Amino acid sequence: MVSVEGQEPRRYGRRVFLGVLAGGLTSFAWAPAASRIFSPLTSAGSQLLGNVLPVGGWRIYTISGSMPVFDPNTWSLAVDGLVERPVKLGYDDLRALPAAEQVSTFHCVTGWTVHNVRWRGIRLQRILDLAGPLHSARALRFVSSEHPYEDSLTIEQALLPDVMLALDLDGSPLSRPHGAPLRLVIPEMYGYKGVKWLERIEVVGEQPTGYWENLGYDQDAWIGRSNGYS
């Protein structure tokens, strides 16, 4: 039997509108949980589609008009500042140095995460040993060829066991969007600290502020303990 009320016109249109709106706005509270539930699915997909679809994968951010182009014949990494011997390392020089490998998680401050990223590259200690930092050295300034992007780490931070200058990502040389040929990796901090398209490391006595720090982001970008996260 159909009730009389069931025959009346009902204002479902506005209810759907308001319901979707409420669902969307409250998702600020439940989106992380929902995304965790879906993440095993999306991360499996992203292994295959990682370079095509960013489902659970990388987003590429740049601050200038185009990404720097890597030419192995002319490229070099300069290490200078408060050092005994400023050095310039070519791509082959870097490849000849003893390499380290690690699997770590990459967190972006805007909320996306890539798990199980396989990096291969050079520990900072090797680079510093070549140049010989002076006693007054306190921090490292990492300069990108994507000007004016730069960031910095204290020497203690730069020597954390899982910090490296990465040459390879997931088994192949860094691609252009990922900062070819060399980028800084510091898994315990948000991605903006990991300068891509690295061209210069300046050893300095006082830690300078980087590109994003000048826009209000934290100098020490510890994951879960900085930039408003707690």
Added chain:
Amino acid sequence: MATAEPLRLRRFTRTERTLHWVHATAFLVLLASGLALYLPSLAQLLGRRPLLKDIHVYTAVTWAAAILVVVLFGDRHSLRRTMREMDVFDRDDRDWLRGRKTPQGKFNAGQKLNAAITAAFAVLFAVTGTLLWLGERDTRYRFAQTLLIHDWLTQISLLLFLGHLYLAVIHPKTRHALNGMTRGWVDAEWADRRHEKWSREVRKADRV
């Protein structure tokens, strides 16, 4: 009586059509520039991220302003009438959603749902988009979830858009409706089949 059957029924006013096409154009530009920012392979191919970002942001601002202008200076009476049509679900609408072929009014229940969801999504896109824009300038407005929600909205609205496109230009039974949105009128015979209650009502009043 010597008069022939009316062949065409007026379906959308110029204001309604303008509103639709302003929204559609903005959606496509935002989708294209958004995908170019969002998909790594496209981002690499195009490179020009700051330019694309500017296109995306200014299109969004233009969209909001244009909607406001159309509503302020257009035929608000027709907009109110249409909104009311879309708001109210009668028993036939509810049965239609359960899969029965009940006679439909100016909009079928699916069109009504699509309109309500599209409107809510527009607001949610605007809120999350504004937060993303502000968050880059002031960390107080940056929330970990904003980007995720903006992405979800994009993915769902892409599906809705593809469905809408299919029904509007491909599906033989419904594609005649596109005429209503481009020229403003539809064939009365088509309306008799697809929107029986509406065509009965307007055959008297809205002859073209």
